[in-house]
Amino acid sequence: MIIINTLGYILIFLGTLFLFLGALGLLRMPDVYNRLQAGTKATTLGALSTIIGVGMVETDWFLKTLIIAIFILMTNPIGSHAIARAARLSRIAVDKITAQDKYQENYLNKKGSDQNASNF
Amino acid sequence: MLNYIFIIISAAVLIAVIRMLKGPTPADRIVSLDTVTTIISSLLVVLALFFKNHIYLDISFVFAALSFTGVIVIARYLEGRG
Numbered sequence: 794m795i796i797i798n799t800l801g802y803i804l805i806f807l808g809t810l811f812l813f814l815g816a817l818g819l820l821r822m823p824d825v826y827n828r829l830q831a832g833t834k835a836t837t838l839g840a841l842s843t844i845i846g847v848g849m850v851e852t853d854w855f856l857k858t859l860i861i862a863i864f865i866l867m868t869n870p871i872g873s874h875a876i877a878r879a880a881r882l883s884r885i886a887v888d889k890i891t892a893q894d895k896y897q898e899n900y901l902n903k904k905g906s907d908q909n910a911s912n913f
Numbered sequence: 914m915l916n917y918i919f920i921i922i923s924a925a926v927l928i929a930v931i932r933m934l935k936g937p938t939p940a941d942r943i944v945s946l947d948t949v950t951t952i953i954s955s956l957l958v959v960l961a962l963f964f965k966n967h968i969y970l971d972i973s974f975v976f977a978a979l980s981f982t983g984v985i986v987i988a989r990y991l992e993g994r995g
Contacts, residue, residue, distance in 0.1 A: 802914065805918060805959065805962075806918065808955070809918050809921045809922055809925075810921070812921075812922060812925045812952050812955065813921050813922075813924060813925040813928075815925070815948065815952075816924075816925035816926070816928040816929045816948060816952065817925075817928055819928065819929055819932045819944065819945060819948055820928050820929075820931060820932050825938060825940045825941055825944065828932070828941060828944050829944050832929070832944050832945070832947065832948040833944075833947065833948070836948050836951045836952060837951070839952075839955065840951050840952070840954065840955040843955040843958060843959060844955055844958050847958050847959060847961065847962045850962060851962060853967075854961070854967055854970060857967070857970045857971075857974075858958065858970065860974070861954075861958065861970065861973055861974050861977065864974065864977055864978070865951065865954065865977055868977070868978075868981040869947075869951060869981075871981070871985070872947055872981055872984040872985060872988070873947070875984070875985055875988040875989070876940060876943050876944055876947065876984065876988050878988070878992070879940065879943075879988040879989070879991040879992045880938070880940035880991070882992045882993070883939075883940070883991055883992065883993060885938050885940055
């Protein structure tokens with residue numbers, strides 16, 4: 794029992810570290826899309842680890858924490874995808890460091906300038 | 914033990930809020946909002962462990978659901994097509 798308790802505290806600490814690194818990447822990255830990578834993936838892993846760790850420390854709450862973790866695991870990528878799609882549709886440019894933009898070539902420049910939003 | 918965890922999570926929220934204040938485009942601010950709500954949703958779970966009270970788990974679940982809805986609504990608004 795004491796092993797599961799210690800493992801839960803280690804998971805909480807690691808998850809907190811991932812949350813901090815995700816926020817730091819949000820401050821350091823050069824572009825909206827890079828910030829989206831840092832601020833969503835690392836934060837999802839950190840929140841998942843922290844919540845499962847709390848469920849391992851207090852064993853009675855494990856089912857409820859598992860439900861919260863699965864909910865965050867399902868909804869966080871959907872929000873990230875919606876933000877990236879909105880940023881690209883509102884013509885926010887990609888930074889010069891990450892200059893490859895296949896989305897611009899294939900979809901946004903295919904026909905016209907303003908009606909192409911109805912393609913997808 | 915839990916005090917240091919609260920200090921690290923508060924520093925993470927502070928850094929994300931700095932990006933929300935600085936961000937040049939509206940999409941930066943939405944990304945920062947998404948990050949802050951996820952961090953606070955896990956902070957509420959740690960608060961449940963700190964106070965030994967399981968009502969914070971329900972608060973965390975409702976907060977995660979409402980923040981997901983808010984992020985989706987703001988992102989759809991930013992597309993400009995409703």
